[in-house]
Amino acid sequence: MFTILLVILILALVGALPTWPHSRSWGYGPSGVTGLIVIILVILLLTGRL
Secondary structure (H helix, E strand, O other): OHHHHHHHHHHHHHHHOOOOHHHHHHOOHHHHHHHHHHHHHHHHHHHOOO
């Protein structure tokens, strides 16, 4: 389960980078959502629920 979440998180981080031509105008939206997911996962790991 942890490995699957780690792979999905890495893919989300790569996808949130605004280096692709079609996503330059998106602003901080995708990286903000990815950061929120990272924070939630860290909290779940620290509380032992994951």
